[in-house]
Amino acid sequence: MLIPDSHADILDKQAFASVATIGPNGEPQNNPVWFGWDGSRIRFSQTTTRQKYRNTRTDRRVSLSILDPDDPYRYLEIRGVVVDVEDDGDLAFINSMASKYLGLDQYPWHQPADERIVIVVQPTHTTTMG
């Protein structure tokens, strides 16, 4: 397993991942997302109009910086590549994120015009502290 056992628990917490992507001019971009973990891949939701999504269409490499919400001196960095983009037209994934992070059955901020997709990341390398 690529994710060290010592830090895998962080992935099941209500932790945020700051996701770094490569922008149109090769510059880093970075902002926080909710994420899911199925034991082998990281998933996070996007709408198709978001810059982060467009970035991953050009360069599939991403890096997630994830702090333990219970101890900020413990963290896990996961580098990886976007291996799939899944449709979320029925909102199943974003609703599962609302359940994980908000304890709600449905994502409360969905806009009818939003075209939701799921970015699927295959981890390739990790670094840890704490």
Place this chain on the structure above:
Amino acid sequence: MLIPDSHADILDKQAFASVATIGPNGEPQNNPVWFGWDGSRIRFSQTTTRQKYRNTRTDRRVSLSILDPDDPYRYLEIRGVVVDVEDDGDLAFINSMASKYLGLDQYPWHQPADERIVIVVQPTHTTTMG
């Protein structure tokens, strides 16, 4: 002022910044740091052996993702460039970070062999949420 007034307060809190840099093969790297803010520039400490420091010698562009520790649905992304690297041989800067984050006069984990420097980032662009 480049930093929006609406989110500038986050910079004075005990918030962590996930710093994305560009690695040797153009890939994003990303991990959390303590940081200081003087009203115009972001500073964070590194030792000269760290990959993040080496990355910024090759590509000066960085992006900091900073969540409000009191409200994770408020965040500030600061993109910028490394404009200076300052010597911290007397540990003045790392000790000021220990004061901000730990309430201590001295950084407790200094190793005699560590060559400490300060990465100075000039913000060029911000994005916010919340």
